[in-house]
Amino acid sequence: MAKELKELTKRSVNYSEWYNQLVVKADLAEQSDVRGCMVIKPYGYAIWEKMQRILDDMFKATGVQNAYFPLLIPKSFLSREAEHVEGFAKECAVVTHYRLKTNETHDGVVVDPAAKLEEELIIRPTSETIIWNTYKNWIKSYRDLPILCNQWCNVMRWEMRTRLFLRTSEFLWQEGHTAHATREEAEERAKMMLKVYAEFAEKYMAVPVVQGVKSETERFAGALDTYTIEAMMQDGKALQSGTSHFLGQNFGKAFEVQFLNKDNKPEYAWATSWGVSTRLMGALIMTHSDDNGLVLPPLLAPIQVVIIPIYKNEEQLQQIDEHVKPIQDKLRALGISVKYDNADNKRPGFKFADYELKGVPVRLVIGARDLENGTVEVMRRDTLEKETVQLEGIEAYVKQLLDDMQQNIYQKAVSFRDAHIYECEDYEEFKQKVKDGGFFLCHWDGTEETEARIKEETQATIRCVPFGVEQTPGTDMVSGKPAKYRVIIARAY
RNA sequence: CGGGGUAUAGCGCAGUUGGUAGCGUUCCUGGUUUGGGACCAGGCGGUCGCGUGUUCGAGUCACGCUGCCCCGACCA
Numbered sequence: 001m002a003k004e005l006k007e008l009t010k011r012s013v014n015y016s017e018w019y020n021q022l023v024v025k026a027d028l029a030e031q032s033d034v035r036g037c038m039v040i041k042p043y044g045y046a047i048w049e050k051m052q053r054i055l056d057d058m059f060k061a062t063g064v065q066n067a068y069f070p071l072l073i074p075k076s077f078l079s080r081e082a083e084h085v086e087g088f089a090k091e092c093a094v095v096t097h098y099r100l101k102t103n104e105t106h107d108g109v110v111v112d113p114a115a116k117l118e119e120e121l122i123i124r125p126t127s128e129t130i131i132w133n134t135y136k137n138w139i140k141s142y143r144d145l146p147i148l149c150n151q152w153c154n155v156m157r158w159e160m161r162t163r164l165f166l167r168t169s170e171f172l173w174q175e176g177h178t179a180h181a182t183r184e185e186a187e188e189r190a191k192m193m194l195k196v197y198a199e200f201a202e203k204y205m206a207v208p209v210v211q212g213v214k215s216e217t218e219r220f221a222g223a224l225d226t227y228t229i230e231a232m233m234q235d236g237k238a239l240q241s242g243t244s245h246f247l248g249q250n251f252g253k254a255f256e257v258q259f260l261n262k263d264n265k266p267e268y269a270w271a272t273s274w275g276v277s278t279r280l281m282g283a284l285i286m287t288h289s290d291d292n293g294l295v296l297p298p299l300l301a302p303i304q305v306v307i308i309p310i311y312k313n314e315e316q317l318q319q320i321d322e323h324v325k326p327i328q329d330k331l332r333a334l335g336i337s338v339k340y341d342n343a344d345n346k347r348p349g350f351k352f353a354d355y356e357l358k359g360v361p362v363r364l365v366i367g368a369r370d371l372e373n374g375t376v377e378v379m380r381r382d383t384l385e386k387e388t389v390q391l392e393g394i395e396a397y398v399k400q401l402l403d404d405m406q407q408n409i410y411q412k413a414v415s416f417r418d419a420h421i422y423e424c425e426d427y428e429e430f431k432q433k434v435k436d437g438g439f440f441l442c443h444w445d446g447t448e449e450t451e452a453r454i455k456e457e458t459q460a461t462i463r464c465v466p467f468g469v470e471q472t473p474g475t476d477m478v479s480g481k482p483a484k485y486r487v488i489i490a491r492a493y
Numbered sequence: 494c495g496g497g498g499u500a501u502a503g504c505g506c507a508g509u510u511g512g513u514a515g516c517g518u519u520c521c522u523g524g525u526u527u528g529g530g531a532c533c534a535g536g537c538g539g540u541c542g543c544g545u546g547u548u549c550g551a552g553u554c555a556c557g558c559u560g561c562c563c564c565g566a567c568c569a
Binding site for chain 2: 016017087090091126155157159160161166167171173220239240241242243275276277278279308310311312313344346347348349350351352353354356365367368369370377459493
């Protein structure tokens with residue numbers, strides 16, 4: 001075990017491989033035998049659960065309620081909205097039969113051809129269609145609006161190439177779907193949810209994000225506007241971490257969702273949808289981790305503090321066991337999750353390395369030396385600094401330390417990102433620099449041609465038109481045409 | 494679906510001009526250890542991806558198939 005874990009590739013050598021090994025060795029997830037699918041292991045799932053719980057509370061604070069809609073979508077639903085079907089058709093899993101039978105040699109099963117479905121069912125790649133088909137029955141009057149539903153579920157998109165957490169055929173996510181009486185209200189909701197995502201990313205995940213709006217080509221299939229949060233990974237590539245779509249009346253019209261307004265006139269409902277997925281786990285891992293393994297922000301760490309005893313014999317261990325109990329109780333009283341690892345089959349050095357690999361924020365070490373002096377050794381995962389402190393008041397010390405670490409991890413990520421955002425006016429210079437990663441603030445003439453050319457020549461794409469950036473008109477670096485504003489261009493996952 | 498690689502023990506690998514399977518690690522047992530990934534001794538574990546061919550004989554050679562990995566296209 002020991003040496004096997006030690007062989008974590010350095011980030012600088014091969015970022016992709018480092019990421020893969022980290023996910024597996026930190027016990028977060030592994031590749032399933034099922035093509036393109038992922039097994040999320042208990043430790044990884046514990047982080048996802050924490051994220052879910054926080055997000056869920058944030059949604060509810062804005063009036064959203066949870067609901068659940070079917071996994072299977074009749075094929076015809078998907079074709080109601082032209083752009084939507086165009087966007088997803090190529091990656092849908094299709095259910096064609098409902099029964100198996102034993103084969104002729106009785107040593108296996110085959111699909112029963114007699115059980116062919118009249119209309120094929122699609123495993124949802126996203127639920128706009130089935131939800132709007134349902135909303136049709138729910139919405140008659142302006143008094144029925146708004147409808148603010150969210151569902152936690154799995155979806156399936158048959159991707160060509162998959163990567164743990166970042167892109168898997170099946171993934172877990174939440175998808176919110178709202179219906180409104182006015183355009184303004186829907187647009188406001190779409191922007192509101194983007195803010196929720198941004199706040200969650202920065203406050204809890206300690207992942208700084210750029211908020212913005214997508215260009216037309218990068219827009220969600222069927223949306224009028226797609227708002228996005230873009231995070232920067234440690235290799236300088238962008239990761240689209242959450243999106244919120246203003247869908248206009250496209251789905252209202254496609255599914256004939258009409259309501260009578262105050263003037264007793266029929267109108268189509270206005271829609272939004274928004275989602276974040278287990279991809280956020282990828283963002284979390286790639287933003288903070290180092291060559292020793294995972295670094296978790298305290299607010300999301302399943303284990304915030306691990307206590308490790310150092311002992312020479314059984315008697316000493318018992319002494320330490322007794323000694324640790326009140327410390328554990330005091331920490332727990334402050335809402336801190338603590339694990340005391342007095343397992344006898346692993347040596348301290350192994351435990352140190354293992355909990356670092358798993359990103360546990362704080363480690364307390366207690367040995368004979370500490371028993372005598374009334375002290376404890378404290379190690380913080382973000383800086384790997386060790387310090388010996390008095391046991392008296394340790395709980396307050398740790399509490400403060402966890403708060404500091406949350407801030408420090410965030411600040412570190414902000415500094416990294418800001419150091420890799422460049423304003424760029426020259427296309428040749430851009431082509432050179434973009435290979436090494438980073439976000440490039442460039443003037444864009446707004447044409448698809450320019451966008452396509454950049455993508456083809458550099459593999460970089462327009463991530464978004466950023467909010468909160470002072471925009472001045474300029475000249476497009478590719479076409480030389482006038483540009484109204486700057487966009488963020490980067491290579492992306 | 495293109496371009497490149499790879500397939501041998503749970504994992505990571507070696508295997509020479511073809512001669513009948515090996516190393517490291519994990520795991521199990523016992524003992525000594527324990528302030529940064531312990532050591533010693535013993536043990537379990539393999540139709541060499543699948544198929545066909547060449548040969549007295551194939552992990553090794555030839556042909557076909559399949560899986561996986563990496564790089565593109567697609568995408569949260």
